Amino acid sequence: MSDAPSTPSSPKSMDAIMALCKRRGFIYQASEIYGGINGFWDYGPLGAQMKKNLRDAWWQDMVMRPAWGRAGPGGQRVRCVPVETCIIQNPKVWEASGHLAGFADPMRKCPGCGHFVRADQYWETMAQWSEWLNSMIQGFETHTGKFDTETLLRWAKTKGKRAAPNLALVRNPEATLVALATRINGQPNVPPDLQELVRYLGTEQIAQTGLQEPCPRCGAPLGQPAPFKLMFETWSGITQSDDNKVYLRPETAQGVFVQFKNVADTTRVKMPFGIGNTGKSFRNEVTPRNYTYRSREFEQAELEFFCHPSESVEWYQFWRDFRMDWWKSIGLAGENLILREHAKDELSHYSQGTSDVEYRFPFTSPGFGELEGIAHRGDYDLKQHQEHSKVKLEYNDTERGEVLPNGGRRGERYLPHCIEPAAGLDRGVLALICEAYTKDDTRASPEFLKLHPRIAPIKAAVFPLMGKDGMPEVAEKLHTELNDKFWRLGAIELDEKQNIGKRYARMDEAGCPFCFTIDQDTLKDQTVTMRDRDTGGQQRMGLDKVAGFVGERLGSG
Numbered sequence: 001m002s003d004a005p006s007t008p009s010s011p012k013s014m015d016a017i018m019a020l021c022k023r024r025g026f027i028y029q030a031s032e033i034y035g036g037i038n039g040f041w042d043y044g045p046l047g048a049q050m051k052k053n054l055r056d057a058w059w060q061d062m063v064m065r066p067a068w069g070r071a072g073p074g075g076q077r078v079r080c081v082p083v084e085t086c087i088i089q090n091p092k093v094w095e096a097s098g099h100l101a102g103f104a105d106p107m108r109k110c111p112g113c114g115h116f117v118r119a120d121q122y123w124e125t126m127a128q129w130s131e132w133l134n135s136m137i138q139g140f141e142t143h144t145g146k147f148d149t150e151t152l153l154r155w156a157k158t159k160g161k162r163a164a165p166n167l168a169l170v171r172n173p174e175a176t177l178v179a180l181a182t183r184i185n186g187q188p189n190v191p192p193d194l195q196e197l198v199r200y201l202g203t204e205q206i207a208q209t210g211l212q213e214p215c216p217r218c219g220a221p222l223g224q225p226a227p228f229k230l231m232f233e234t235w236s237g238i239t240q241s242d243d244n245k246v247y248l249r250p251e252t253a254q255g256v257f258v259q260f261k262n263v264a265d266t267t268r269v270k271m272p273f274g275i276g277n278t279g280k281s282f283r284n285e286v287t288p289r290n291y292t293y294r295s296r297e298f299e300q301a302e303l304e305f306f307c308h309p310s311e312s313v314e315w316y317q318f319w320r321d322f323r324m325d326w327w328k329s330i331g332l333a334g335e336n337l338i339l340r341e342h343a344k345d346e347l348s349h350y351s352q353g354t355s356d357v358e359y360r361f362p363f364t365s366p367g368f369g370e371l372e373g374i375a376h377r378g379d380y381d382l383k384q385h386q387e388h389s390k391v392k393l394e395y396n397d398t399e400r401g402e403v404l405p406n407g408g409r410r411g412e413r414y415l416p417h418c419i420e421p422a423a424g425l426d427r428g429v430l431a432l433i434c435e436a437y438t439k440d441d442t443r444a445s446p447e448f449l450k451l452h453p454r455i456a457p458i459k460a461a462v463f464p465l466m467g468k469d470g471m472p473e474v475a476e477k478l479h480t481e482l483n484d485k486f487w488r489l490g491a492i493e494l495d496e497k498q499n500i501g502k503r504y505a506r507m508d509e510a511g512c513p514f515c516f517t518i519d520q521d522t523l524k525d526q527t528v529t530m531r532d533r534d535t536g537g538q539q540r541m542g543l544d545k546v547a548g549f550v551g552e553r554l555g556s557g
Protein backbone atom coordinates (compact mmCIF):
# COMPACT_ATOMS: atom_id res chain seq x y z
CA MET A 1 0.00 0.00 0.00
CA SER A 2 2.39 2.69 1.17
CA ASP A 3 5.29 2.31 -1.19
CA ALA A 4 5.85 6.01 -1.74
CA PRO A 5 9.40 7.34 -1.73
CA SER A 6 10.93 8.83 1.39
CA THR A 7 9.04 11.79 2.80
CA PRO A 8 9.68 14.90 4.87
CA SER A 9 8.59 13.07 7.99
CA SER A 10 8.15 9.39 7.33
CA PRO A 11 4.52 8.34 6.94
CA LYS A 12 2.61 6.48 9.61
CA SER A 13 2.20 2.78 9.01
CA MET A 14 -1.09 2.03 7.28
CA ASP A 15 -0.85 -1.57 8.43
CA ALA A 16 -0.70 -0.45 12.06
CA ILE A 17 -3.63 1.94 11.57
CA MET A 18 -5.73 -0.73 9.88
CA ALA A 19 -4.90 -3.22 12.64
CA LEU A 20 -5.99 -0.74 15.30
CA CYS A 21 -9.20 0.01 13.41
CA LYS A 22 -10.03 -3.68 13.30
CA ARG A 23 -8.96 -4.35 16.90
CA ARG A 24 -11.01 -1.54 18.34
CA GLY A 25 -14.07 -1.96 16.12
CA PHE A 26 -13.76 1.07 13.87
CA ILE A 27 -13.66 -0.57 10.44
CA TYR A 28 -14.20 -4.16 9.27
CA GLN A 29 -13.97 -5.71 5.88
CA ALA A 30 -17.50 -6.15 4.48
CA SER A 31 -18.61 -9.82 4.33
CA GLU A 32 -15.37 -10.74 6.06
CA ILE A 33 -16.41 -14.27 7.03
CA TYR A 34 -16.90 -15.00 3.32
CA GLY A 35 -13.50 -13.64 2.39
CA GLY A 36 -14.61 -10.04 2.03
CA ILE A 37 -15.63 -8.18 -1.11
CA ASN A 38 -13.27 -5.84 -2.89
CA GLY A 39 -14.10 -2.17 -2.44
CA PHE A 40 -16.62 -2.50 0.39
CA TRP A 41 -16.09 -1.75 4.07
CA ASP A 42 -18.30 -1.87 7.15
CA TYR A 43 -18.03 0.29 10.24
CA GLY A 44 -17.98 -1.37 13.65
CA PRO A 45 -19.47 0.14 16.81
CA LEU A 46 -16.82 2.85 17.26
CA GLY A 47 -16.51 3.58 13.54
CA ALA A 48 -20.27 3.88 13.08
CA GLN A 49 -20.49 6.35 15.97
CA MET A 50 -17.47 8.29 14.74
CA LYS A 51 -18.88 8.54 11.23
CA LYS A 52 -22.19 9.69 12.65
CA ASN A 53 -20.37 12.37 14.65
CA LEU A 54 -18.68 13.55 11.45
CA ARG A 55 -21.97 13.53 9.54
CA ASP A 56 -23.68 15.40 12.41
CA ALA A 57 -20.88 17.97 12.54
CA TRP A 58 -21.29 18.51 8.79
CA TRP A 59 -25.07 18.77 9.10
CA GLN A 60 -24.87 21.19 12.02
CA ASP A 61 -22.24 23.43 10.43
CA MET A 62 -23.49 23.31 6.83
CA VAL A 63 -27.27 23.09 7.20
CA MET A 64 -28.46 24.02 10.69
CA ARG A 65 -26.04 26.86 11.40
CA PRO A 66 -24.24 27.19 8.10
CA ALA A 67 -20.65 28.36 8.26
CA TRP A 68 -20.94 28.84 12.02
CA GLY A 69 -23.11 31.90 11.49
CA ARG A 70 -20.43 33.74 9.50
CA ALA A 71 -21.76 36.47 7.25
CA GLY A 72 -21.48 35.78 3.53
CA PRO A 73 -20.36 38.24 0.83
CA GLY A 74 -21.85 41.69 1.36
CA GLY A 75 -22.83 40.72 4.91
CA GLN A 76 -25.56 38.36 3.67
CA ARG A 77 -26.97 35.70 5.95
CA VAL A 78 -26.12 32.16 4.90
CA ARG A 79 -29.26 30.03 4.61
CA CYS A 80 -29.36 26.32 3.93
CA VAL A 81 -31.98 23.58 3.98
CA PRO A 82 -31.63 19.80 3.73
CA VAL A 83 -33.11 17.22 1.39
CA GLU A 84 -32.79 13.47 1.30
CA THR A 85 -33.02 12.10 -2.20
CA CYS A 86 -33.20 8.60 -3.64
CA ILE A 87 -30.24 6.46 -4.60
CA ILE A 88 -32.17 5.37 -7.66
CA GLN A 89 -33.49 8.13 -9.90
CA ASN A 90 -35.09 8.25 -13.31
CA PRO A 91 -32.23 7.25 -15.67
CA LYS A 92 -32.79 10.52 -17.57
CA VAL A 93 -31.14 12.28 -14.62
CA TRP A 94 -27.87 10.55 -15.48
CA GLU A 95 -28.30 11.28 -19.16
CA ALA A 96 -28.68 14.98 -18.39
CA SER A 97 -25.84 15.07 -15.88
CA GLY A 98 -23.50 13.45 -18.38
CA HIS A 99 -22.74 10.46 -16.17
CA LEU A 100 -24.19 7.94 -18.63
CA ALA A 101 -22.25 9.13 -21.66
CA GLY A 102 -19.14 10.25 -19.84
CA PHE A 103 -18.63 6.98 -18.05
CA ALA A 104 -18.75 4.65 -21.05
CA ASP A 105 -15.60 5.79 -22.86
CA PRO A 106 -12.49 3.66 -22.93
CA MET A 107 -10.69 4.91 -19.89
CA ARG A 108 -7.28 4.32 -18.42
CA LYS A 109 -7.16 4.27 -14.70
CA CYS A 110 -4.20 5.24 -12.59
CA PRO A 111 -3.48 2.61 -9.94
CA GLY A 112 -1.58 5.24 -7.93
CA CYS A 113 -4.10 8.02 -7.38
CA GLY A 114 -7.24 6.59 -8.97
CA HIS A 115 -7.35 9.22 -11.67
CA PHE A 116 -9.03 8.34 -14.98
CA VAL A 117 -7.74 9.43 -18.33
CA ARG A 118 -9.72 9.10 -21.54
CA ALA A 119 -7.59 6.71 -23.55
CA ASP A 120 -7.97 8.75 -26.73
CA GLN A 121 -6.98 11.97 -25.01
CA TYR A 122 -3.90 10.83 -23.16
CA TRP A 123 -1.27 13.04 -24.83
CA GLU A 124 -3.60 15.99 -24.98
CA THR A 125 -4.26 15.65 -21.27
CA MET A 126 -0.56 15.35 -20.54
CA ALA A 127 0.26 18.43 -22.56
CA GLN A 128 -2.57 20.50 -21.18
CA TRP A 129 -2.51 19.89 -17.51
CA SER A 130 0.08 17.48 -16.25
CA GLU A 131 1.66 19.65 -13.54
CA TRP A 132 4.67 17.42 -13.17
CA LEU A 133 5.40 17.29 -16.88
CA ASN A 134 5.16 21.02 -17.02
CA SER A 135 7.47 21.46 -14.08
CA MET A 136 9.98 18.99 -15.52
CA ILE A 137 10.01 20.62 -18.95
CA GLN A 138 10.95 23.92 -17.35
CA GLY A 139 14.39 22.42 -16.74
CA PHE A 140 14.88 21.80 -20.48
CA GLU A 141 17.13 23.96 -22.60
CA THR A 142 14.89 26.87 -23.67
CA HIS A 143 15.86 27.08 -27.33
CA THR A 144 16.60 23.53 -28.35
CA GLY A 145 14.16 21.80 -26.00
CA LYS A 146 16.97 19.42 -25.08
CA PHE A 147 17.33 17.86 -21.68
CA ASP A 148 20.27 16.50 -19.77
CA THR A 149 20.18 13.66 -17.30
CA GLU A 150 21.75 15.78 -14.53
CA THR A 151 18.80 18.16 -14.63
CA LEU A 152 16.33 15.28 -14.73
CA LEU A 153 17.99 13.67 -11.73
CA ARG A 154 17.97 16.94 -9.79
CA TRP A 155 14.29 17.46 -10.62
CA ALA A 156 13.47 13.88 -9.57
CA LYS A 157 15.08 14.46 -6.20
CA THR A 158 13.50 17.84 -5.57
CA LYS A 159 10.35 19.14 -7.27
CA GLY A 160 9.51 15.74 -8.74
CA LYS A 161 8.95 14.25 -5.28
CA ARG A 162 6.01 16.52 -4.66
CA ALA A 163 4.73 16.76 -8.23
CA ALA A 164 4.95 13.11 -9.36
CA PRO A 165 5.59 10.84 -6.36
CA ASN A 166 4.73 7.68 -8.33
CA LEU A 167 6.78 8.42 -11.46
CA ALA A 168 9.48 5.82 -12.15
CA LEU A 169 12.05 8.60 -12.49
CA VAL A 170 11.19 9.80 -8.97
CA ARG A 171 10.87 6.40 -7.34
CA ASN A 172 13.91 4.83 -8.91
CA PRO A 173 15.89 7.54 -10.75
CA GLU A 174 19.09 5.59 -11.31
CA ALA A 175 17.47 2.53 -12.95
CA THR A 176 15.15 4.70 -15.03
CA LEU A 177 17.97 6.88 -16.34
CA VAL A 178 20.13 3.86 -17.16
CA ALA A 179 17.36 2.53 -19.43
CA LEU A 180 17.06 5.94 -21.07
CA ALA A 181 20.84 6.18 -21.57
CA THR A 182 20.87 2.72 -23.16
CA ARG A 183 18.21 3.84 -25.63
CA ILE A 184 20.04 7.08 -26.49
CA ASN A 185 23.41 5.40 -26.90
CA GLY A 186 21.82 2.66 -29.00
CA GLN A 187 20.36 5.14 -31.54
CA PRO A 188 22.40 8.35 -31.19
CA ASN A 189 21.07 9.72 -34.49
CA VAL A 190 17.41 9.44 -33.49
CA PRO A 191 17.03 11.25 -30.16
CA PRO A 192 13.78 10.50 -28.34
CA ASP A 193 10.98 12.99 -28.81
CA LEU A 194 8.97 14.22 -25.84
CA GLN A 195 6.44 11.35 -25.98
CA GLU A 196 9.12 8.71 -26.03
CA LEU A 197 11.00 10.47 -23.26
CA VAL A 198 7.87 10.57 -21.10
CA ARG A 199 7.39 6.84 -21.63
CA TYR A 200 10.97 6.13 -20.59
CA LEU A 201 10.65 8.30 -17.50
CA GLY A 202 7.45 6.50 -16.57
CA THR A 203 8.93 3.00 -16.78
CA GLU A 204 10.77 1.36 -13.92
CA GLN A 205 11.48 -2.12 -15.25
CA ILE A 206 11.46 -1.92 -19.00
CA ALA A 207 12.43 -5.57 -19.54
CA GLN A 208 9.35 -6.79 -17.70
CA THR A 209 6.72 -4.30 -18.77
CA GLY A 210 7.89 -2.61 -21.96
CA LEU A 211 7.48 1.15 -22.13
CA GLN A 212 4.63 2.52 -20.04
CA GLU A 213 2.61 5.71 -20.01
CA PRO A 214 2.62 7.59 -16.74
CA CYS A 215 -0.39 9.17 -15.05
CA PRO A 216 -0.63 12.91 -15.78
CA ARG A 217 -1.36 13.49 -12.11
CA CYS A 218 0.96 11.31 -10.02
CA GLY A 219 3.20 9.55 -12.56
CA ALA A 220 2.22 5.91 -11.86
CA PRO A 221 1.98 3.75 -15.00
CA LEU A 222 -1.59 3.82 -16.30
CA GLY A 223 -3.64 0.68 -16.72
CA GLN A 224 -4.87 -0.61 -20.09
CA PRO A 225 -7.83 1.14 -21.75
CA ALA A 226 -11.14 -0.45 -20.82
CA PRO A 227 -14.67 0.53 -21.74
CA PHE A 228 -15.72 1.67 -18.45
CA LYS A 229 -19.08 1.92 -16.82
CA LEU A 230 -18.69 3.65 -13.56
CA MET A 231 -22.31 3.31 -12.52
CA PHE A 232 -23.76 0.17 -11.01
CA GLU A 233 -26.78 -1.03 -12.96
CA THR A 234 -29.85 -2.90 -11.85
CA TRP A 235 -33.52 -3.18 -12.83
CA SER A 236 -36.56 -1.59 -11.31
CA GLY A 237 -39.53 -3.96 -11.57
CA ILE A 238 -39.78 -7.59 -12.49
CA THR A 239 -38.67 -7.50 -16.12
CA GLN A 240 -34.95 -7.37 -16.46
CA SER A 241 -34.91 -5.49 -19.75
CA ASP A 242 -33.17 -2.35 -20.97
CA ASP A 243 -36.41 -0.46 -20.50
CA ASN A 244 -36.28 -1.14 -16.78
CA LYS A 245 -32.63 -0.47 -16.31
CA VAL A 246 -31.77 1.91 -13.49
CA TYR A 247 -28.53 3.03 -11.87
CA LEU A 248 -27.24 3.45 -8.35
CA ARG A 249 -26.31 7.11 -8.04
CA PRO A 250 -22.63 7.97 -8.38
CA GLU A 251 -23.11 11.24 -6.46
CA THR A 252 -25.71 12.86 -4.22
CA ALA A 253 -25.53 16.23 -5.97
CA GLN A 254 -27.88 15.42 -8.86
CA GLY A 255 -30.71 14.64 -6.43
CA VAL A 256 -30.49 18.27 -5.32
CA PHE A 257 -30.52 19.73 -8.82
CA VAL A 258 -33.61 17.80 -9.81
CA GLN A 259 -35.43 18.95 -6.66
CA PHE A 260 -34.24 22.56 -6.91
CA LYS A 261 -37.59 23.78 -8.26
CA ASN A 262 -39.63 21.97 -5.62
CA VAL A 263 -37.51 23.38 -2.81
CA ALA A 264 -37.69 26.90 -4.25
CA ASP A 265 -41.47 26.64 -4.80
CA THR A 266 -42.51 24.96 -1.57
CA THR A 267 -40.33 26.60 1.06
CA ARG A 268 -39.57 30.19 1.90
CA VAL A 269 -35.94 30.02 0.91
CA LYS A 270 -34.68 33.09 -0.91
CA MET A 271 -31.66 33.44 -3.10
CA PRO A 272 -28.89 32.91 -2.13
CA PHE A 273 -29.47 29.60 -0.40
CA GLY A 274 -27.99 26.14 -0.14
CA ILE A 275 -29.47 22.65 -0.27
CA GLY A 276 -27.57 19.94 1.58
CA ASN A 277 -27.80 16.22 0.82
CA THR A 278 -25.94 13.35 2.46
CA GLY A 279 -26.01 9.66 1.70
CA LYS A 280 -24.53 6.67 -0.01
CA SER A 281 -23.09 6.88 -3.50
CA PHE A 282 -21.78 4.05 -5.62
CA ARG A 283 -19.00 3.93 -8.16
CA ASN A 284 -17.77 0.80 -9.77
CA GLU A 285 -14.15 1.87 -9.31
CA VAL A 286 -11.79 -0.17 -11.49
CA THR A 287 -9.28 -0.62 -8.73
CA PRO A 288 -10.65 0.16 -5.30
CA ARG A 289 -7.67 0.66 -3.04
CA ASN A 290 -6.09 2.34 -0.08
CA TYR A 291 -8.51 1.03 2.51
CA THR A 292 -11.73 3.06 2.53
CA TYR A 293 -10.18 5.88 0.46
CA ARG A 294 -11.42 4.51 -2.83
CA SER A 295 -14.41 2.28 -2.22
CA ARG A 296 -17.26 1.20 -4.45
CA GLU A 297 -19.86 2.22 -1.88
CA PHE A 298 -19.22 5.39 0.07
CA GLU A 299 -21.01 8.27 1.68
CA GLN A 300 -21.03 11.84 0.52
CA ALA A 301 -22.07 15.09 2.16
CA GLU A 302 -22.72 17.68 -0.51
CA LEU A 303 -24.03 21.20 -0.40
CA GLU A 304 -25.29 22.88 -3.56
CA PHE A 305 -25.28 26.59 -2.85
CA PHE A 306 -27.31 28.66 -5.34
CA CYS A 307 -26.75 32.33 -5.90
CA HIS A 308 -27.08 35.16 -8.41
CA PRO A 309 -24.40 34.81 -11.13
CA SER A 310 -22.92 38.19 -10.25
CA GLU A 311 -22.09 37.01 -6.73
CA SER A 312 -20.94 33.51 -7.55
CA VAL A 313 -17.19 34.03 -7.47
CA GLU A 314 -17.39 35.60 -4.01
CA TRP A 315 -19.55 32.74 -2.75
CA TYR A 316 -17.11 30.28 -4.22
CA GLN A 317 -14.31 31.92 -2.25
CA PHE A 318 -16.46 32.01 0.85
CA TRP A 319 -17.19 28.28 0.79
CA ARG A 320 -13.69 27.32 -0.21
CA ASP A 321 -12.26 29.16 2.79
CA PHE A 322 -14.92 27.92 5.19
CA ARG A 323 -14.48 24.31 4.21
CA MET A 324 -10.78 24.49 4.90
CA ASP A 325 -11.44 26.10 8.30
CA TRP A 326 -14.02 23.43 9.04
CA TRP A 327 -11.70 20.50 8.48
CA LYS A 328 -9.12 22.25 10.64
CA SER A 329 -11.66 22.75 13.42
CA ILE A 330 -12.29 19.03 13.79
CA GLY A 331 -8.70 17.96 14.02
CA LEU A 332 -6.90 18.20 10.69
CA ALA A 333 -4.94 21.36 11.35
CA GLY A 334 -1.30 21.18 10.35
CA GLU A 335 0.96 20.54 7.42
CA ASN A 336 -0.94 17.45 6.29
CA LEU A 337 -3.90 19.52 5.10
CA ILE A 338 -3.77 21.77 2.05
CA LEU A 339 -6.15 23.64 -0.18
CA ARG A 340 -5.20 23.12 -3.80
CA GLU A 341 -6.68 25.56 -6.25
CA HIS A 342 -6.97 24.03 -9.71
CA ALA A 343 -5.06 25.76 -12.48
CA LYS A 344 -7.18 27.53 -15.11
CA ASP A 345 -6.54 24.85 -17.72
CA GLU A 346 -7.68 22.11 -15.35
CA LEU A 347 -11.13 23.65 -14.97
CA SER A 348 -14.24 22.47 -16.76
CA HIS A 349 -15.45 24.92 -19.37
CA TYR A 350 -18.31 26.08 -17.13
CA SER A 351 -16.30 26.51 -13.94
CA GLN A 352 -14.81 29.71 -12.63
CA GLY A 353 -12.89 27.96 -9.91
CA THR A 354 -12.34 24.60 -8.26
CA SER A 355 -10.31 23.81 -5.18
CA ASP A 356 -9.65 20.55 -3.44
CA VAL A 357 -9.13 20.15 0.25
CA GLU A 358 -6.38 17.54 0.27
CA TYR A 359 -4.91 15.48 3.05
CA ARG A 360 -1.52 13.82 3.12
CA PHE A 361 -2.61 10.23 3.78
CA PRO A 362 0.16 7.79 4.68
CA PHE A 363 -0.40 6.06 1.32
CA THR A 364 -0.29 9.28 -0.72
CA SER A 365 2.68 10.74 1.15
CA PRO A 366 4.59 12.82 0.22
CA GLY A 367 1.66 13.70 -2.04
CA PHE A 368 -1.91 14.43 -1.03
CA GLY A 369 -5.31 12.85 -1.68
CA GLU A 370 -8.64 14.60 -2.18
CA LEU A 371 -10.93 14.87 0.82
CA GLU A 372 -13.38 17.33 -0.62
CA GLY A 373 -13.83 19.27 -3.82
CA ILE A 374 -15.27 22.79 -3.85
CA ALA A 375 -16.42 23.68 -7.32
CA HIS A 376 -17.94 26.71 -8.95
CA ARG A 377 -20.32 24.88 -11.30
CA GLY A 378 -21.90 27.92 -12.91
CA ASP A 379 -25.44 27.18 -14.14
CA TYR A 380 -24.29 24.01 -15.89
CA ASP A 381 -26.36 21.47 -13.95
CA LEU A 382 -29.62 23.38 -13.83
CA LYS A 383 -29.26 24.20 -17.51
CA GLN A 384 -28.68 20.55 -18.39
CA HIS A 385 -31.75 19.45 -16.43
CA GLN A 386 -33.83 22.27 -17.86
CA GLU A 387 -32.93 21.22 -21.39
CA HIS A 388 -33.48 17.50 -20.83
CA SER A 389 -36.64 17.73 -18.72
CA LYS A 390 -38.13 20.70 -20.62
CA VAL A 391 -39.14 22.12 -17.25
CA LYS A 392 -38.21 25.74 -16.60
CA LEU A 393 -35.86 25.87 -13.66
CA GLU A 394 -35.30 29.61 -13.59
CA TYR A 395 -35.62 31.35 -10.27
CA ASN A 396 -37.90 34.35 -10.01
CA ASP A 397 -36.00 36.76 -7.79
CA THR A 398 -38.45 39.37 -6.55
CA GLU A 399 -35.72 41.31 -4.80
CA ARG A 400 -33.87 42.20 -7.99
CA GLY A 401 -34.64 44.21 -11.10
CA GLU A 402 -35.50 47.87 -11.44
CA VAL A 403 -37.30 49.70 -8.64
CA LEU A 404 -40.96 50.32 -9.48
CA PRO A 405 -42.95 53.49 -8.65
CA ASN A 406 -44.63 51.64 -5.77
CA GLY A 407 -41.21 50.98 -4.20
CA GLY A 408 -41.24 47.28 -5.11
CA ARG A 409 -38.95 45.58 -7.60
CA ARG A 410 -39.71 44.37 -11.11
CA GLY A 411 -38.04 41.06 -10.36
CA GLU A 412 -35.44 39.13 -12.34
CA ARG A 413 -35.63 35.62 -13.69
CA TYR A 414 -32.38 33.75 -13.97
CA LEU A 415 -30.73 30.38 -13.67
CA PRO A 416 -28.72 30.61 -10.48
CA HIS A 417 -25.08 29.68 -10.33
CA CYS A 418 -24.09 26.89 -8.02
CA ILE A 419 -21.15 26.47 -5.67
CA GLU A 420 -20.64 22.88 -4.61
CA PRO A 421 -18.62 21.82 -1.59
CA ALA A 422 -18.63 18.01 -2.01
CA ALA A 423 -17.11 16.05 0.84
CA GLY A 424 -16.64 12.33 1.35
CA LEU A 425 -17.44 11.07 4.84
CA ASP A 426 -15.43 7.86 4.51
CA ARG A 427 -12.33 9.72 3.41
CA GLY A 428 -13.07 12.16 6.24
CA VAL A 429 -13.15 9.40 8.85
CA LEU A 430 -9.99 7.89 7.39
CA ALA A 431 -8.11 11.21 7.38
CA LEU A 432 -9.17 11.93 10.95
CA ILE A 433 -8.03 8.49 12.10
CA CYS A 434 -4.70 8.76 10.25
CA GLU A 435 -4.08 12.22 11.70
CA ALA A 436 -5.08 11.13 15.20
CA TYR A 437 -3.01 7.96 15.16
CA THR A 438 -0.05 8.51 17.47
CA LYS A 439 2.73 6.17 18.40
CA ASP A 440 4.63 6.72 21.62
CA ASP A 441 6.56 3.73 22.91
CA THR A 442 7.17 5.41 26.25
CA ARG A 443 3.49 5.16 27.16
CA ALA A 444 1.63 2.22 28.62
CA SER A 445 -0.60 2.59 25.57
CA PRO A 446 2.00 2.95 22.81
CA GLU A 447 -0.65 3.55 20.16
CA PHE A 448 -3.48 5.98 20.68
CA LEU A 449 -5.91 8.15 18.74
CA LYS A 450 -5.84 11.87 19.43
CA LEU A 451 -9.35 12.38 18.07
CA HIS A 452 -10.98 15.76 18.48
CA PRO A 453 -13.59 15.52 21.30
CA ARG A 454 -16.36 16.47 18.85
CA ILE A 455 -15.53 13.51 16.63
CA ALA A 456 -14.43 10.93 19.23
CA PRO A 457 -16.98 8.09 19.43
CA ILE A 458 -16.54 7.69 23.18
CA LYS A 459 -16.68 11.05 24.90
CA ALA A 460 -15.67 9.99 28.41
CA ALA A 461 -15.07 6.87 30.47
CA VAL A 462 -15.69 6.19 34.14
CA PHE A 463 -13.68 3.60 36.08
CA PRO A 464 -14.03 2.39 39.65
CA LEU A 465 -10.43 1.72 40.73
CA MET A 466 -11.58 -1.43 42.53
CA GLY A 467 -14.74 -3.48 42.55
CA LYS A 468 -15.35 -2.92 46.28
CA ASP A 469 -15.83 -0.34 49.06
CA GLY A 470 -18.69 1.36 47.26
CA MET A 471 -16.53 2.47 44.32
CA PRO A 472 -18.61 0.67 41.65
CA GLU A 473 -21.77 2.36 42.94
CA VAL A 474 -20.26 5.86 42.77
CA ALA A 475 -18.89 5.09 39.31
CA GLU A 476 -22.26 3.90 38.13
CA LYS A 477 -23.93 7.05 39.41
CA LEU A 478 -21.41 9.28 37.62
CA HIS A 479 -21.76 7.22 34.47
CA THR A 480 -25.55 7.61 34.54
CA GLU A 481 -25.24 11.35 35.08
CA LEU A 482 -22.85 11.76 32.15
CA ASN A 483 -24.83 9.43 29.94
CA ASP A 484 -28.10 11.27 30.62
CA LYS A 485 -26.39 14.54 29.67
CA PHE A 486 -24.31 13.58 26.67
CA TRP A 487 -25.87 10.52 25.00
CA ARG A 488 -26.81 12.65 22.01
CA LEU A 489 -23.14 13.29 21.29
CA GLY A 490 -21.63 9.84 21.73
CA ALA A 491 -20.97 7.02 24.14
CA ILE A 492 -19.97 7.26 27.81
CA GLU A 493 -18.12 4.13 28.83
CA LEU A 494 -18.23 2.39 32.20
CA ASP A 495 -15.44 -0.15 32.61
CA GLU A 496 -14.80 -2.18 35.72
CA LYS A 497 -12.52 -4.90 34.37
CA GLN A 498 -8.70 -5.24 34.34
CA ASN A 499 -6.11 -3.06 35.99
CA ILE A 500 -6.41 0.66 35.60
CA GLY A 501 -3.43 0.99 33.21
CA LYS A 502 -5.01 -1.45 30.77
CA ARG A 503 -8.33 0.36 31.00
CA TYR A 504 -6.65 3.67 30.15
CA ALA A 505 -4.79 2.02 27.27
CA ARG A 506 -8.06 0.63 25.86
CA MET A 507 -9.68 4.05 25.96
CA ASP A 508 -6.58 5.68 24.43
CA GLU A 509 -6.82 3.37 21.45
CA ALA A 510 -10.51 4.18 21.12
CA GLY A 511 -9.67 7.89 21.12
CA CYS A 512 -11.64 8.64 24.30
CA PRO A 513 -10.40 12.07 25.46
CA PHE A 514 -11.18 11.90 29.20
CA CYS A 515 -11.23 9.15 31.81
CA PHE A 516 -12.53 9.59 35.36
CA THR A 517 -11.42 7.23 38.11
CA ILE A 518 -13.23 6.68 41.37
CA ASP A 519 -10.84 5.65 44.16
CA GLN A 520 -10.64 5.57 47.97
CA ASP A 521 -10.24 9.32 48.18
CA THR A 522 -13.48 9.83 46.25
CA LEU A 523 -15.32 8.18 49.11
CA LYS A 524 -13.71 10.60 51.58
CA ASP A 525 -13.66 13.94 49.76
CA GLN A 526 -15.96 13.50 46.73
CA THR A 527 -13.17 14.11 44.21
CA VAL A 528 -12.14 11.99 41.22
CA THR A 529 -9.04 11.68 39.08
CA MET A 530 -9.41 13.07 35.57
CA ARG A 531 -6.85 11.63 33.16
CA ASP A 532 -6.16 13.40 29.91
CA ARG A 533 -5.61 11.11 26.90
CA ASP A 534 -3.12 13.30 25.07
CA THR A 535 -0.79 14.23 27.90
CA GLY A 536 -1.42 11.25 30.19
CA GLY A 537 -1.59 13.94 32.91
CA GLN A 538 -3.97 13.58 35.83
CA GLN A 539 -5.84 16.10 37.92
CA ARG A 540 -8.26 15.89 40.81
CA MET A 541 -11.65 17.50 40.49
CA GLY A 542 -14.89 17.45 42.42
CA LEU A 543 -17.40 14.77 41.44
CA ASP A 544 -19.93 17.54 40.97
CA LYS A 545 -17.62 19.32 38.48
CA VAL A 546 -17.20 16.40 36.07
CA ALA A 547 -20.30 16.96 33.93
CA GLY A 548 -19.49 20.66 33.56
CA PHE A 549 -15.91 19.85 32.59
CA VAL A 550 -16.99 17.34 29.92
CA GLY A 551 -19.71 19.65 28.63
CA GLU A 552 -17.25 22.49 28.21
CA ARG A 553 -14.77 20.32 26.31
CA LEU A 554 -17.52 19.02 24.02
CA GLY A 555 -18.83 22.51 23.42
CA SER A 556 -22.17 21.54 24.99
CA GLY A 557 -23.14 22.99 28.37
Ligand code: ATP
Residues within 6 Å of the ligand: 114, 115, 251, 283, 285, 292, 293, 294, 295, 296, 297, 298, 299, 300, 370, 371, 372, 373, 422, 423, 424, 425, 426, 427, 428
Ligand atom coordinates in the same frame (compact mmCIF):
# COMPACT_ATOMS: atom_id res chain seq x y z
P1 ATP B 1 -11.32 11.07 -7.07
O1 ATP B 1 -10.70 12.00 -8.09
O2 ATP B 1 -10.44 10.79 -5.91
O3 ATP B 1 -11.92 9.84 -7.70
P2 ATP B 1 -13.63 12.70 -7.36
O4 ATP B 1 -13.02 14.03 -7.71
O5 ATP B 1 -14.18 11.86 -8.44
O6 ATP B 1 -12.58 11.85 -6.47
P3 ATP B 1 -16.03 13.84 -6.40
O7 ATP B 1 -16.86 13.37 -7.51
O8 ATP B 1 -15.65 15.28 -6.38
O9 ATP B 1 -14.73 12.92 -6.25
O10 ATP B 1 -16.75 13.42 -5.04
C1 ATP B 1 -16.69 14.21 -3.87
C2 ATP B 1 -16.03 13.46 -2.75
O11 ATP B 1 -16.56 12.13 -2.62
C3 ATP B 1 -14.54 13.23 -2.90
O12 ATP B 1 -13.81 14.37 -2.52
C4 ATP B 1 -14.30 12.07 -1.98
O13 ATP B 1 -14.15 12.50 -0.64
C5 ATP B 1 -15.57 11.27 -2.11
N1 ATP B 1 -15.36 10.12 -3.01
C6 ATP B 1 -15.39 10.11 -4.35
N2 ATP B 1 -15.15 8.87 -4.83
C7 ATP B 1 -14.94 8.08 -3.76
C8 ATP B 1 -14.65 6.69 -3.58
N3 ATP B 1 -14.55 5.87 -4.62
N4 ATP B 1 -14.49 6.21 -2.32
C9 ATP B 1 -14.61 7.03 -1.25
N5 ATP B 1 -14.89 8.34 -1.36
C10 ATP B 1 -15.06 8.88 -2.58
